[in-house]
Amino acid sequence: xxxxxxxxxxxxxxxxxxxxxxxxxxxxxxxxxxxxxxxxxxxxxxxxxxxxxxxxxxxxxxxxxxxxxxxxxxxxxxxxxxxxxxxxxxxxxxxxxxxxxxxxxxxxxxxxxxxxxxxxxxxxxxxxxxxxxxxxxxxxxxxxxxxxxxxxxxxxxxxxxxxxxxxxxxxxxxxxxxxxxxxxxxxxxxxxxxxxxxxxxxxxxxxxxxxxxxxxxxxxxxxxxxxxxxxxxxxxxxxxxxxxxxxxxxxxxxxxxxxxxxxxxxxxxxxxxxxxxxxxxxxxxxxxxxxxxxxxxxxxxxxxxxxxxxxxxxxxxxxxxxxxxxxxxxxxxxxxxxxxxxxxxxxx
Amino acid sequence: xxxxxxxxxxxxxxxxxxxxxxxxxxxxxxxxxxxxxxxxxxxxxxxxxxxxxxxxxxxxxxxxxxxxxxxxxxxxxxxxxxxxxxxxxxxxxxxxxxxxxxxxxxxxxxxxxxxxxxxxxxxxxxxxxxxxxxxxxxxxxxxxxxxxxxxxxxxxxxxxxxxxxxxxxxxxxxxxxxxxxxxxxxxxxxxxxxxxxxxxxxxxxxxxxxxxxxxxxxxxxxxxxxxxxxxxxxxxxxxxxxxxxxxxxxxxxxxxxxxxxxxxxxxxxxxxxxxxxxxxxxxxxxxxxxxxxxxxxxxxxxxxxxxxxxxxxxxxxxxxxxxxxxxxxxxxxxxxxxxxxxxxxxxx
DNA sequence: CTGAAAGCGCTTACAG
DNA sequence: CTGAAAGCGCTTACAG
Numbered sequence: 001x002x003x004x005x006x007x008x009x010x011x012x013x014x015x016x017x018x019x020x021x022x023x024x025x026x027x028x029x030x031x032x033x034x035x036x037x038x039x040x041x042x043x044x045x046x047x048x049x050x051x052x053x054x055x056x057x058x059x060x061x062x063x064x065x066x067x068x069x070x071x072x073x074x075x076x077x078x079x080x081x082x083x084x085x086x087x088x089x090x091x092x093x094x095x096x097x098x099x100x101x102x103x104x105x106x107x108x109x110x111x112x113x114x115x116x117x118x119x120x121x122x123x124x125x126x127x128x129x130x131x132x133x134x135x136x137x138x139x140x141x142x143x144x145x146x147x148x149x150x151x152x153x154x155x156x157x158x159x160x161x162x163x164x165x166x167x168x169x170x171x172x173x174x175x176x177x178x179x180x181x182x183x184x185x186x187x188x189x190x191x192x193x194x195x196x197x198x199x200x201x202x203x204x205x206x207x208x209x210x211x212x213x214x215x216x217x218x219x220x221x222x223x224x225x226x227x228x229x230x231x232x233x234x235x236x237x238x239x240x241x242x243x244x245x246x247x248x249x250x251x252x253x254x255x256x257x258x259x260x261x262x263x264x265x266x267x268x269x270x271x272x273x274x275x276x277x278x279x280x281x282x283x284x285x286x287x288x289x290x291x292x293x294x295x296x297x298x299x300x301x302x303x304x305x306x307x308x309x310x311x312x313x314x315x316x317x318x319x320x321x322x323x324x325x326x327x328x329x330x331x332x333x334x335x336x337x338x339x340x341x342x343x344x345x346x347x348x
Numbered sequence: 349x350x351x352x353x354x355x356x357x358x359x360x361x362x363x364x365x366x367x368x369x370x371x372x373x374x375x376x377x378x379x380x381x382x383x384x385x386x387x388x389x390x391x392x393x394x395x396x397x398x399x400x401x402x403x404x405x406x407x408x409x410x411x412x413x414x415x416x417x418x419x420x421x422x423x424x425x426x427x428x429x430x431x432x433x434x435x436x437x438x439x440x441x442x443x444x445x446x447x448x449x450x451x452x453x454x455x456x457x458x459x460x461x462x463x464x465x466x467x468x469x470x471x472x473x474x475x476x477x478x479x480x481x482x483x484x485x486x487x488x489x490x491x492x493x494x495x496x497x498x499x500x501x502x503x504x505x506x507x508x509x510x511x512x513x514x515x516x517x518x519x520x521x522x523x524x525x526x527x528x529x530x531x532x533x534x535x536x537x538x539x540x541x542x543x544x545x546x547x548x549x550x551x552x553x554x555x556x557x558x559x560x561x562x563x564x565x566x567x568x569x570x571x572x573x574x575x576x577x578x579x580x581x582x583x584x585x586x587x588x589x590x591x592x593x594x595x596x597x598x599x600x601x602x603x604x605x606x607x608x609x610x611x612x613x614x615x616x617x618x619x620x621x622x623x624x625x626x627x628x629x630x631x632x633x634x635x636x637x638x639x640x641x642x643x644x645x646x647x648x649x650x651x652x653x654x655x656x657x658x659x660x661x662x663x664x665x666x667x668x669x670x671x672x673x674x675x676x677x678x679x680x681x682x683x684x685x686x687x688x689x690x691x692x693x694x695x696x
Numbered sequence: 697c698t699g700a701a702a703g704c705g706c707t708t709a710c711a712g
Numbered sequence: 713c714t715g716a717a718a719g720c721g722c723t724t725a726c727a728g
Contacts, residue, residue: 012472012706025715030707038713057472061413062705065720070409072452080441081638086434093455095426104420105453107441124360124405235642262640271644292431292614294583295643296619362721373699378723386697410721413704 006196007118013056020052033058055254057269069153070126073317074104076115078134082233088159091310096210099314101128108135119145122154129317130154135205135233138163145241155320157313161204163328169320171330172311175205178302179212179332182284183256185336187220189344191254191282197241197266198258198286209258209286225250231262238265253325260285260292260301262284267295267341282342288321297340305332361404361455368506370398381406394657417501418474422452422663424466426482430581431637432652436481436507439658447662450475458484467493470502477503477563477665483553483581486511505661510551517668519678520661523553526650526682527560530632531604533684535568537692539602539630545589546606546634547612548607554581557606557634575600579610594621601629602690608633608640608649615643615689632688645688653680 013030022029024043031039032047039047050056064070067226074098077085093103108114118232119142122130130149143166148154149165155161158170186194196213200206210228217223229245233239238257245252246269257263263285267277277283277297285301287290292299312330361607363377372391379387380395387395398404408487412418421444425433441451452475456462463482470478476635478497480486494504498515506518534542544561548554558576565571577593579585586605593600594617605611607670615625625631625645633640633649640647660678 012705015707016705026441026706026714027708027717028713031714034707043714055467059413059472059705061409061418061474062720063707065407065409066724067411068720075453079438080434081438086428086431086437089434089453089456090427090429093453094457103458105437105441105451107438109412109442121405124407126407126409189713206698235639239642261639264639266465268644268646269641291609291612291639294587294616296616298616309353324688347707360721363723364721373726374722375699375701376697379698382723388697391698410704412722413706414721415722416704459715 012059013054015056015058017054018047018050018056021054022046025147031114057207064126067332068126070128070170071100072102072104072125072127073129073131073155074106074118074122074125074127074206075131075133076106076108076118078108078136078198079137080105080107082259083291084259084287085133087289088306091306092131092133092159092313093252095310095314096317099318100305101317108134108136110134112136112139112142116141116145122149129155129157129320131157131159131313131317132161132163132168133159135160135200135203137202137204138209138263143168149238155317157320159309159313162329164327165264167327169316169328171309171316171332172305173207173309173332176212176215178336179209179286181212181254182302182336183213186254186256186282186284186303186342187216189282189342191253193227193252194221194222194254195229195245195252196256196258197229197238198230198233198262199228199230199238200233200258201230203233206258213256233259233261235261235265235268238262238267239269240265242266242269243273249283255283257283257285260287260289260299263296263299263301263341264288267297267299277341278343282344284336284342288337292337292339295341297343300339301337302334303337304334308332360407361402362407363404365370365402366395366398366404369402370394379429381429382595391426393635405461412474414448414686416474417448418447418476419696420450420452420473420475421477421479421503422454422466422470422473422475423479423481424454424456424459426456426484426673428453428455430607431639432480432548432654435637436657439654440479440481440507441659443658443662446667449665456482458482458488460484460487462574464489464493467497470497471500475502477505477668479505480509480511480516481507483508483548483551485498485550485552485555491516494587496577504667505664505668507657507661510677512675513674517676518666519657519664519680521652521680522682524560524563526684527557527604528563529560530650530684531561531564532598534602534604534630534632534690535570536691537630539603540570541575541600542591542602542604543577543598543600544604544606545579545586546580546581546610547576548581548585548606549578551581553606554606561604569690574598581607582610583613586610586615587617590617591620592655603629603630603631605633608635608637608647610634611647611649611689612643615645615647625689626691630692632684632690636685640685643689645691648687648690649683649685650682652682 547558
């Protein structure tokens with residue numbers, strides 16, 4: 001006897017087969033599939049047995065078409081090539097799977113236009129949900145599309161950026177207050193010239209982080225725009241910014257970066273110029289990507305919890321089945337992870 | 349007048365609407381959608397106009413159900429948290445998008461069981477294709493499932509591992525010969541004790557890379573299993589392996605790693621023990637992840653070309669529409685990227 | 697070249 | 713609690 005999954009390779013098993021085998025109607029089979037309460041124990045058992053015997057699995061497309069709702073959740077990430085988003089994706093995939101959803105991945109590459117294009121298609125895709133995980137500042141058309149999706153019963157959640165004012169449930173991390181605390185610590189260590197790399201243009205989150213830096217320095221009365229460098233979130237940005245600053249003779253003894261990748265690039269530039277970390281310049285990253293612990297010097301950073309965020313996300317998506325009271329906003333804490341790159345007090 | 353996409357937010361536009369507006373039958377609309385040749389220029393124009401006016405887009409689920417073939421390609425990656433796979437995913441997403449396919453991401457986390465589970469579901473998902481991107485050695489059930497999918501018209505392609513003997517088209521990089529060349533170069537620089545970290549158990553690719561190392565050392569008559577360390581592909585593995593070897597008093601002046609992440613972990617361990625790279629120990633990674641250039645010392649490595657691989661993949665998927673002569677095998681070259689971590693000749 | 701009709705595999709009012 | 717029937721939005725033989 002061939003194994004069930006190999007049987008009838010030609011024609012897939014459908015509800016019709018199950019109904020016949022169980023001696024019930026299509027409707028009853030469907031009710032069992034969908035866990036309807038109004039099925040007698042006897043028939044439920046018959047159907048269950050038949051499904052098992054035939055190795056039946058419902059056709060997701062047919063279900064999707066009929067229900068008007070598919071099984072996939074789209075994850076739109078700023079850029080999967082950035083460590084932060086890769087780690088996030090890992091956890092989101094796992095969380096969605098636990099919920100029985102498929103993950104449709106769409107890489108934005110930080111292009112607003114690509115986001116809008118996807119959203120235009122999204123309406124037709126019968127998605128279960130759309131997860132927006134990007135640091136980029138968003139525009140009106142995006143919010144429009146989000147509202148349309150929401151209106152069609154598609155769960156829309158923002159991961160990392162607060163969009164609750166736009167009616168979109170959001171799971172965010174501390175940003176501003178986290179940088180503020182980190183910079184205050186650098187000040188407490190005796191640093192007077194603290195630079196900031198990563199007030200990324202067009203990045204909502206980048207701006208938040210910068211504001212925390214400014215808060216701390218303004219309170220101390222040592223804020224100076226000349227020590228704020230704008231670039232992207234990638235390695236190159238950190239490297240080039242520091243090189244340029246050094247060329248221009250801008251002095252600094254500590255550096256708060258807007259991302260760990262920026263911090264890595266910055267450290268490379270400092271070493272290229274013969275400066276030691278942390279002796280000559282203390283460096284703090286942002287995000288706690290896993291490789292930070294394997295750098296030498298190991299990278300101090302402001303932690304994030306992609307796993308927690310993913311768990312919350314799954315919960316939010318499930319909750320979306322029932323209409324919510326209003327858009328949720330969940331904030332996750334960041335801890336300062338002190339490692340070698342920012343250790344030791346600065347001598348006055 | 350409201351914008352077309354906002355019109356009728358309640359009821360989606362279907363082929364029925366288009367047919368009515370264009371004054372033709374459903375069949376004709378469908379023929380235009382699918383680019384059938386047998387439509388008169390006049391009707392084609394009418395339908396096209398109607399679709400434009402109504403902002404009509406076909407329902408992918410309905411199309412999928414009827415055609416027996418959806419629009420998604422599943423990408424199964426070894427572990428998205430590994431840099432290498434994240435970069436691959438980035439390029440695959442772009443390539444698939446160019447082909448009009450959606451990307452369904454499934455993270456294996458290197459668990460054979462998860463792969464088998466997915467494959468069991470895959471048959472029902474009406475996928476366009478399945479892309480297997482894992483370094484792990486595969487088992488018979490996986491090949492079985494692959495053949496079943498192939499038989500059902502699902503394109504199956506292996507990325508990174510040669511499965512052409514199993515009837516699965518494969519896009520691979522040089523592995524064995526690449527490591528061999530790299531190690532030969534280390535020997536030429538005067539190194540006599542070259543260690544290898546990363547003959548990962550259960551990794552087909554890891555084994556290939558190791559064999560290239562062994563080829564080179566056996567030819568030189570200096571192969572010694574005590575300098576071969578097995579672990580995983582991650583940072584921790586590199587760090588722990590080197591720590592242990594140092595503890596055990598195993599000597600070596602050069603290190604070939606099975607991945608860049610391993611190399612990073614190894615370098616951290618070396619520095620932790622006060623050894624300098626490359627002066628005391630030269631290190632070469634494998635894979636050319638983008639951050640290698642931003643490490644200090646910058647990481648020498650054996651390049652890969654995820655972009656090229658993704659392009660080839662898209663081509664293979666498209667070609668899969670027509671039945672091929674036999675499983676293809678495409679090999680991409682690796683170049684040695686010489687950076688600081690392995691520079692300079694070893695003094696005898 | 698074109699249209700009427702059947703059907704892809706399900707779910708869900710509607711009766712009973 | 714259960715079944716017969718309609719229908720989700722398309723595509724594709726089948727006639728003409």
